[in-house]
Amino acid sequence: xxxxxxxxxxxxxxxxxxxxxxxxxxxxxxxxxxxxxxxxxxxxxxxxxxxxxxxxxxxxxxxxxxxxxxxxxxxxxxxxxxxxxxxxxxxxxxxxxxxxxxxxxxxxxxxxxxxxxxxxxxxxxxxxxxxxxxxxxxxxxxxxxxxxxxxxxxxxxxxxxxxxxxxxxxxxxxxxxxxxxxxxxxxxxxxxxxxxxxxxxxxxxxxxxxxxxxxxxxxxxxxxxxxxxxxxxxxxxxxxxxxxxxxxxxxxxxxxxxxxxxxxxxxxxxxxxxxxxxxxxxxxxxxxxxxxxxxxxxxxxxxxxxxxxxxxxxxxxxxxxxxxxxxxxxxxxxxxxxxxxxxxxxxxxxxxxxx
Amino acid sequence: xxxxxxxxxxxxxxxxxxxxxxxxxxxxxxxxxxxxxxxxxxxxxxxxxxxxxxxxxxxxxxxxxxxxxxxxxxxxxxxxxxxxxxxxxxxxxxxxxxxxxxxxxxxxxxxxxxxxxxxxxxxxxxxxxxxxxxxxxxxxxxxxxxxxxxxxxxxxxxxxxxxxxxxxxxxxxxxxxxxxxxxxxxxxxxxxxxxxxxxxxxxxxxxxxxxxxxxxxxxxxxxxxxxxxxxxxxxxxxxxxxxxxxxxxxxxxxxxxxxxxxxxxxxxxxxxxxxxxxxxxxxxxxxxxxxxxxxxxxxxxxxxxxxxxxxxxxxxxxxx
Ligand SMILES: Nc1ncnc2c1ncn2[C@@H]1O[C@H](COP(=O)(O)OP(=O)(O)OP(=O)(O)O)[C@@H](O)[C@H]1O
Ligand SMILES: [Mg+2]
Numbered sequence: 001x002x003x004x005x006x007x008x009x010x011x012x013x014x015x016x017x018x019x020x021x022x023x024x025x026x027x028x029x030x031x032x033x034x035x036x037x038x039x040x041x042x043x044x045x046x047x048x049x050x051x052x053x054x055x056x057x058x059x060x061x062x063x064x065x066x067x068x069x070x071x072x073x074x075x076x077x078x079x080x081x082x083x084x085x086x087x088x089x090x091x092x093x094x095x096x097x098x099x100x101x102x103x104x105x106x107x108x109x110x111x112x113x114x115x116x117x118x119x120x121x122x123x124x125x126x127x128x129x130x131x132x133x134x135x136x137x138x139x140x141x142x143x144x145x146x147x148x149x150x151x152x153x154x155x156x157x158x159x160x161x162x163x164x165x166x167x168x169x170x171x172x173x174x175x176x177x178x179x180x181x182x183x184x185x186x187x188x189x190x191x192x193x194x195x196x197x198x199x200x201x202x203x204x205x206x207x208x209x210x211x212x213x214x215x216x217x218x219x220x221x222x223x224x225x226x227x228x229x230x231x232x233x234x235x236x237x238x239x240x241x242x243x244x245x246x247x248x249x250x251x252x253x254x255x256x257x258x259x260x261x262x263x264x265x266x267x268x269x270x271x272x273x274x275x276x277x278x279x280x281x282x283x284x285x286x287x288x289x290x291x292x293x294x295x296x297x298x299x300x301x302x303x304x305x306x307x308x309x310x311x312x313x314x315x316x317x318x319x320x321x322x323x324x325x326x327x328x329x330x331x332x333x334x335x336x337x338x339x340x341x342x343x344x345x346x347x348x349x350x351x352x353x354x355x
Numbered sequence: 356x357x358x359x360x361x362x363x364x365x366x367x368x369x370x371x372x373x374x375x376x377x378x379x380x381x382x383x384x385x386x387x388x389x390x391x392x393x394x395x396x397x398x399x400x401x402x403x404x405x406x407x408x409x410x411x412x413x414x415x416x417x418x419x420x421x422x423x424x425x426x427x428x429x430x431x432x433x434x435x436x437x438x439x440x441x442x443x444x445x446x447x448x449x450x451x452x453x454x455x456x457x458x459x460x461x462x463x464x465x466x467x468x469x470x471x472x473x474x475x476x477x478x479x480x481x482x483x484x485x486x487x488x489x490x491x492x493x494x495x496x497x498x499x500x501x502x503x504x505x506x507x508x509x510x511x512x513x514x515x516x517x518x519x520x521x522x523x524x525x526x527x528x529x530x531x532x533x534x535x536x537x538x539x540x541x542x543x544x545x546x547x548x549x550x551x552x553x554x555x556x557x558x559x560x561x562x563x564x565x566x567x568x569x570x571x572x573x574x575x576x577x578x579x580x581x582x583x584x585x586x587x588x589x590x591x592x593x594x595x596x597x598x599x600x601x602x603x604x605x606x607x608x609x610x611x612x613x614x615x616x617x618x619x620x621x622x623x624x625x626x627x628x629x630x631x632x633x634x635x636x637x638x639x640x641x642x643x644x645x646x647x648x649x650x651x652x653x654x655x656x657x658x659x660x661x662x663x664x665x666x667x668x669x670x671x672x673x674x675x
Binding site for chain 1: 591
């Protein structure tokens with residue numbers, strides 16, 4: 001169990017800057033998620049921490065020790081690969097016990113540890129099978145068991161659930177989170193799935209094109225996105241962004257509601273919302289439609305809870321409002337978050353109302 | 356269907372014909388096939404050259420293939436590393452394979468020449484090979500001591516070679532690589548290994564590069580040492596393709612005559628004689644087709660065993 005730190009970490013592949021000067025500090029026992037779209041440099045960053053890739057610049061510290069130039073095995077960490085990377089010619093038992101051999105443990109102790117690791121993930125009955133005789137979910141558990149068996153200081157997981165079907169993924173997510181809590185090992189978890197990230201991470205680092213856009217708890221990221229990239233990457237559906245003259249305003253679909261529903265005790269901001277499509281999703285209704293932005297109509301979404309029984313029809317216009325406290329403001333050019341602007345400067349196109 | 360026809364015409368017919376020949380007394384002069392039972396076989400087996408050839412055939416094949424397989428794994432491991440100029444070294448390794456083999460072997464004929472062998476020259480310069488004054492010489496000394504221990508027959512010592520140069524007669528000791536029992540077979544094997552190594556290396560290299568990167572990374576993270584990683588992960592993963600390459604190498608080498616035909620023609624005194632070349636000598640040069648066919652057929656059981664092994668190997672890999 002160790003603190004992991006990266007200092008101004010850079011990775012270049014030729015002209016591509018895969019990781020651009022990342023400073024991170026992952027606390028002892030923390031579950032940190034690296035979240036970002038494909039090609040954002042998550043894997044590159046993780047592999048540098050693992051020691052599988054040499055940094056172009058910067059430093060990596062594990063447990064306070066500079067390990068930048070140390071080989072993986074000197075770092076006391078274990079990794080779960082997206083492909084699981086099980087040794088195809090070894091049965092499950094030998095797969096799990098392989099890292100223990102490196103430590104020179106006698107057979108009896110190895111056996112005990114393998115059984116312990118296997119029991120965590122409920123695969124005791126599979127110990128004599130070869131990887132190709134296992135289902136995807138079982139392979140994933142073997143990979144996890146192989147990672148925990150050594151009781152490493154750090155766990156690195158690179159999209160370990162992406163090969164599973166949706167249902168298995170949900171249960172596996174739960175299991176991983178639970179066992180991580182139980183054994184309290186510092187964990188870095190890579191994913192491009194924001195639902196996974198929000199559900200599992202103590203903190204999330206959002207990456208895009210090699211840069212870290214924001215680091216924070218799931219709540220912080222959701223409530224106070226640092227820029228438009230983070231705002232649109234999180235949440236399903238993501239935050240609505242509407243261009244105004246001098247800035248971009250953002251608000252979550254669930255905060256964009258018919259004016260009759262919100263009790264206008266606070267300042268609100270209202271739009272003429274033209275509904276183009278209505279989607280029923282059990283507990284909620286999604287209304288897809290347009291509002292007028294500074295540069296013409298903008299597509300946005302409203303998420304209306306089922307408590308609201310009002311009727312909406314495609315093709316009609318309604319007045320929808322957002323509480324002022326739920327509005328985020330972003331800079332036009334950089335997309336960075338800016339302090340709330342006074343209403344009057346935002347006013348012209350939509351009818352801003354202070355009630 | 357064309358495939359079946361092809362096999363019947365090009366494999367089945369000659370095979371049936373050679374079986375028929377081996378039970379007859381056919382020669383190139385008299386091509387009528389008269390059945391003589393096992394008489395030809397008896398004659399072949401009774402010939403002392405048969406036993407030498409049979410033993411040599413196995414020695415030649417097994418030693419060559421063990422060396423080829425071992426060296427090709429080492430070479431492939433080295434070539435799989437990332438280093439500057441890697442493509443150039445890969446090209447160099449492949450060179451013997453792209454040279455016409457007879458040509459390459461003729462080159463070796465010079466390298467191993469009785470008098471002008473560059474190896475001898477180097478050995479002599481390094482003082483390993485005695486010069487005319489009879490000064491020491493490591494090889495000379497070694498051979499002497501082996502002789503005194505009775506491990507080497509006495510007449511196989513290093514040969515003295517004298518030439519008239521101007522007014523003086525100059526004498527050298529030479530290894531006579533292809534002229535001595537011990538070194539002849541060794542030389543033939545070495546040249547054959549030189550020749551077979553490229554293909555085997557390329558096959559093993561293909562096996563190495565087909566190991567998924569994630570597996571290699573997992574090994575690195577799991578932290579086992581290089582030796583254990585090699586024996587417990589790399590070797591088992593390249594074993595199937597290396598095994599197939601080895602079995603095919605065995606079949607090929609067992610029936611191959613190129614190197615022996617060019618270098619020694621089975622000499623000295625049949626010390627490097629092998630069944631396929633002897634079959635050629637008897638059957639074609641000696642015009643006794645029946646004996647040639649019988650000799651060649653003695654190779655069949657061995658080849659059959661290897662072929663069955665190949666097939667079992669392939670099908671087992673598919674199942675497990
Ligand atoms: N070995 C490599 N050689 C050259 N470029 C590379 C290499 N590995 C990664 N890259 C580049 O670096 C960038 C970041 O890649 P990386 O694999 O870290 O992204 P990622 O966030 O893990 O994406 P994904 O979600 O698709 O796995 C990409 O532009 C990629 O093309
Ligand atoms: Mg990746």
